[in-house]
Amino acid sequence: MLQAIGLTSTSRRYLAPAVDDLTFEARPGDVTALLGARGSGKSTALRLMLGLEEGRGVTYFRGRPLHAIASPAREVGVLLGDVPGHPARSARGQLRMLCAAAGVPVSRADDMLDLVGIAALRDARLGSLSLGADRRLGLASALLGDPHTLLLDAPSRGLSPREHSWLFGLLRAHAAHGGTVLYTTADAKEAAGTADRVVTVDKGRLVADQDAADFARTRLRPRVAVLSPHAARLAAALSRESRAARRSVEVVAEGGNRLSVYGSSCAEIGDTAFRHGVLVHQLADEIGDAGPRAVPARAQGSGEATGVAVLDPPGPGAESAPVGAVGRGSTAQGNAAPRAFPDSAQEHAVAHDPAPRSAAPHAAGHPPAARHPASPASPAGHRSTAGPAPATPPLSRARRGAFRAARAPSQPLQPLRYELRRFLGVRTTYLITTAVLLSSAVLSVLLAYGGRTPLRDLLAAWPEAWPLPPAAFGAGVFGALSFGEEFRYPALATARGTVPRRLGLLLAKLTVTAAAALVIGGAVVVLDAQALWLLYGSDPLPVFRNWPALALSWAGLLVGCAWSGLLAAGTFRLTAAGVAAVLAVPMAVVPLVQQALASPSGRSVAGFPGRLRGLTWLQWPYEVDRWLLAALRTLVQPVGTALALSLSVLLCSYLVIELRGKARW
Template identity: 90%
Template sequence: MLQAIGLTSTSRRYLAPAVDDLTFEARPGHVTALLGTRGSGKSTALRLMLGLEEGRGITYFRGRPLHGIASPAREVGVLLGDVPGHPVRTARGQLRMLCAAAGVPVSRADDMLDLVGIAALRDARLGSLSLGMDRRLGLASALLGDPHTLLLDAPSRGLSPREHSWLFGLLRAHAAHGGTVLYTTADPKEAARTADRVVTIDKGRLVADQDVADFARTRLRPRVAVLSPHAVRLAAALSHESRAARRSVEVVAEGGNRLSVYGSSCAEIGDAAFRHGVLVHQLADEIGDAGPRAAPARAQGSDDLTGAVLDVPAPGAAPAPGGAVGRGLTAQDTRASRVLPDGVQVPHAAAHGTAPRPAAPHAPGHPPVAPHPVGASSPAGHGSTAGPAPATPPLPGPRHGASRAARAPSQPLQPLRYELRRLLGVRTTHLITAAVLVSSAALSVLLAYAGRTPLPDLLAAWPRAWPLPPAAFGAGVLGALSFGDEFRYPALAAARGTVPRRLGLLIAKLAVTAAAALMLGGAVVVLDAQALWLLYGSDPLPVFRNWPAVALSWAGLLVGCAWSGLLAAGTFRLTTAGVAAVLAVPMAVLPLVQRAFASPSGRSVAGFPARLRELTWLQWPYEVDRWLLAALRALVQPVGTALTLSLSVLFCSYLIVGLRSKVHR
C-alpha cells in the first residue's frame, strides 16, 4: 500500500504552496487516478513522494519510506515525463545500463522491450523516438526492476487510442497481480474508465477520495453534443422552450458551432430544431463533465466531490484518448461497459484487453503475467501504430518485496558494470578518443620535423608552449563527462533530480576513468612512435634511461587530469566545471607551485626506499626501489605537486557536498 501523509511543498515568497497538506492512499490490487486540472499540483505531489522536491510530509511504500528502501528500483517504478537519457544512446543500451543500476540480469532489458512492443526499435536512438515510443520505453524502464508500485505522471498524454488501450491494459494486469498503480490525469472521463479509485485535488488540496462508481455518479452526467451552423439561434430556442415548459435544461456554448445540452435528449433537441427551422449537422449522446459545483453536505462520512474545475473537450470532435464516453456508439462499447447509478455507463477494463481482476489480489512475491493487449502496436519504424502486436511474454524475474532477509547494497547495485555501459554507450567517447589520437600523431610529426624536441615530449605530442598535451586534455574531458552527463541526462534518478552520491559509484567512476586515461595515453605513445618510425626512420626509437620515471609521470598526468575533471563535475554538477578544473591545473595552480619551488632545496629523497624498508620491516625486491623513487620524483615536480593539490581540494569539496546533501535528507 502507498500512503502519502501531509505532503506539502516549499512555497515561494507571496505564493501558496503547490501541494498543501495532501493525504491519501493507493491500495494494492487497484489502479488509482490522481485527478486535477493543469497546475493543481499532481506532478509536484509525485515528486514529493519520491524526494525530488523540497517540502514536508512523508510517503510510505508498503510501510517503509523511500530513503529506507535499499533498492528503490525494485520497489517503485517511476515514469515522469520523457525518458531521462542521453539522446544518442540506444533504447537497448539505456535499459542495459539501468539493469546494472537496479542489479537485475541484463537479459531483462530485451524482455522489457518485447513486453512494451518496441523490440524492433532496440537499436534506435532515444532522440529519434516518437512520443508514443518514448512512453513505451519509459514504462519499460519503470518495470525493469519488477517493482510493486508504479508512479506514472500523465502516462497517456499524446498517445493514440490503440496505445491508450494497451497502456491501461498493462497497468490493469499489474494491479491484478497485487501491484499498486498510481497515475495522474486531467481528464475525469479517463479516470472513470480506467481507474478503480479517483483522488481529486485542486490547488494542491484534497477535494475527494472516491470509488470510481461514486465518482462517476457525483461528477459525470449525460449530455447531448450538438453541431449546427446556427448554434446561437438553436441555443436561444432551446432555452426559451425549457423556460416555457419549466424544465431544467442547461445549454453550454463550447465555441464555434458546438453546443453541449444537459437535461435533454437527442429526440427532443431534434424536434426543437425542426420546429424552428434550424439545420443540425450532429446529435450525439455523451457523458460529460458536470463542471464546478457547490460542495454538497456530507452525510454519514461520505466523501463527495466538492468541485474541482476540469476542462471539457469540445463535443463533436473526434474522440481522443480519455475523451468523452459515448453511449450506444459501438457494439464493443456496449458490451464492455458497466452501468452505474443514474444511468451513467463507464467502460469496463475488459474493453482494454484485460482479464477480470481476481477476487483476492495475487501474492506480491509471485511473478505477474502480462496481458495480451487489444490493439497494441508492433512498430516497424518510428510511428505510433503499425498493426497488432504479438503476444507479450510474462514479466520475468521474482518480485522483491519487503520480506527480504538481507538488505541489498546501495544503488547502483553493480556500479562498475553500470559505469562501463555508461562510458561506452555513447559515441562521444569514441569521437574524443579519435580526435586525441589524430591530433597527437599530427603534433608529434610536426614537432619531430621542427626538431629540438626531447623524445618524451615527441611521444606525448606535448609542445612546451601548450599547457597540456591532447591526451591529458582528452582524459580530463572524459572524466568531466562521466559525472557531468549524470546531471544533464540522469539515469540514476527518477527524473531530473539529484544523482545519488554513493561511495561505490564514485570508486567505479574513478577506476573506469583512470583505466580509460591510461589506455588513451598508451595508445597515443604507440601511435606517435609508429608515425615517427614510418616518416623519419627505419630504426627503432631509442629507449631512454629514466623511462620508469617518465612512464609514471605520464600516467600520473593522465589519471590526475581525468580525476580532476571527474571530481569537479561531481562537485559543481556541470561538465564545463570539470573541463575548467582540468585547464586550471597548468594555467593557475602550476605557476603558484613553481613560485614556491623557485628557491633551491638542500634536501633529497634519494634514500627514501631504504628508510621505508627499515621503518616497516618489510622486504621487497630492490627493483621496487626504482619505481618508488620515480614516483617520488614525479610527485615533487611542479606539475605533480599542482595535480596533487588540485585533487586533494576537489576530493575534499566532493566529500563536503556529499555529506551536506545527506544531512539535508
C-alpha cells in the same frame, strides 16, 4: 499497499504550498487515478512520495518507507515524463545499464522489450523513438526490477487511442497480479474508464476519494456537443424553450462556435434549431466532466445561470462558464467508459510474472490514510477533506534521520558494471578517442618535421606552447562527461529518478576514468612512435634511462586531468565546469606553483625509500625504490604539484557538498 500521509510541499515565499496535507492510499490489486487539473499538485505529490521534493509527510510502500527498502527499483517502478537517457544510447543499452543499477540480470532487458512490444527497436537510438515507443520504453524501465508498485505521471499524455488501450491494459494486468498502480491524469473520463479508484485533488488538497462507479455517478454527465456558426442564437432559443416547458436544461458555451447542452438530446436540439432557422454543423452525444468542486454560477460572473460552473480550465472533458440554464435539478448520471484490456497484454504479464504478489498488511503503528468528514461544499457521494487540516506534529530526531535517509540519492547495486555500460554505451566515447589519437599523430609528425622538439614531447604530442597534450585533454573530457552526463540525463529513473552521488559510484567512476585515461595515453604513445617510424624511417626508438619517472609522470598527468574533470563536474553538476577545471590546472594553478617553487631547494629526497623501509620494518624489492623516487620526483614537479593541489581541493569540495546535501534534512 501505498499509503501517503500528510504530504505537504515546502512553500515558497508568498506562495501557498503546491501540496497541502494530502492523505490517501492506493490498494494492491487496484488501479488508482490521481485526478486534478493542471497545477493541482499531482506531479509534486508523486515527487514527495519518492523523496525528490522537499516537504513533510511520509509514504509507506507495503508498510515500509522508501529509505528502509534495500533495493527501491525492486519495490517501486517510476515513470516521470519521458525516458531520461542519452539520445544516442540504444534502447537495449539503456535498459542494460538500468539492469546494473537495479541489480537484476541483464537478460531482463530483452524480456522487458518483448513485454512492451518494442523488441524490433532494441537497437534504435532513444532520440529517434516516437512518443508511443518512448512511453513503452519508459514503462519497460519502470518494470525492470519487477516492482510491486508503479508510479506513473500522466502516462497517456499524447498517446494514440491504440497506445492508450495497450497502456492501460498492461497496467490492469499488473494490478490483477496483486500489484499497486497509481497514475496521474487531468481527464476525468479517462480516470473513470481505466481506474478502480479515483483520488481527486485541487490546489494541493484532497477533494474526494471514491470508487470509479461513485465517481462516474457524481462527476460525469451525458451531454450533447453542438457545433454551429450561430451558437449564441441557438443557446438563447434552447434556454427559452426549456423555460417554457419547465425542463432542466443547461447550456454551456465552450468557446468559438461550440456548445455543450446537458439534460437534452440530439433530436430535441435538432428540432429547436430547425424551428428557429439556425444552421447546425455537428450534433454528438458525449460524456462531460462536472469538475472537482461545484460553486454557484454567479461566482463565475453569470447572473442568469443557476447551473454548475467548473473551476477547472477548459480541457478534454471540462466545461466552461455556463451561458444559460433552466431549473435547479440537473441530473448527474453517467456511465464510465469500458476499460481497455487487450488479451495480449494480459498474456504477456502472466508469462513474465506467474507468481501472484501478496500485499503486506499494515505495519504496526502506521494506520491507513484517515478519511475526514464530508464537507458541505463537496458534491454528494464525495468523501472530502476540504475542512480544516490537522496540524502536523514537529519531527522527532529519529524521524528527521529517516527523512535524511529517504532523500539520500540512490546508488546502483552494481556500480562498476553500471559505469562501464554508461561509459561504453554511447558513440561519444569512441568519437573522443578517435579524435585524440588522430590529432596526436598529426601533431607528433608536424613537431618531428621541425626537428626542435625533444623525443619525449614527440611521443606525447605536446607542443611547448600548449597547456595540455590532446591525450590529457581527452582524459579530462571523459571525466567531465562521467558526472555531467548523469546530471543531464538521469539514469536511475527506475529507482528514484535521482542522480546517484554515493561513494560506491564515485569510486567506480574514478576507476573507469583512470583506466580509460591510461589506455588512451598508452595508445597515443604507441601510435605516435609508429607514425614517426613510418614517415621518417627512424631507427627503433631508444629506451629512456629515466623511463620510470617519465611513465609515472605521463600516467599521473592523464589520471589527474581525468579526475579533475570528474570531481569538478560532480561538484558543480555541469560538464562545462569539469572541462574548465581541466584547463584551469595548467593555465592558472601551474604558474602559481612555479612561482612558489622558483627558489632553489636545499633539501633532497634521495634516501627516502631506505628511511621508509627502516621506519615501517617492511622489506620490499629494491626495484620498488626506483619507482618511489620516480613518483616523488614527479610529485615535486610544478605540474604534479598543481594536479595534487587541484585534486585535493576538488575532492574536499565534492565531499563537503555531498555531506551538506545529506545533512540538509
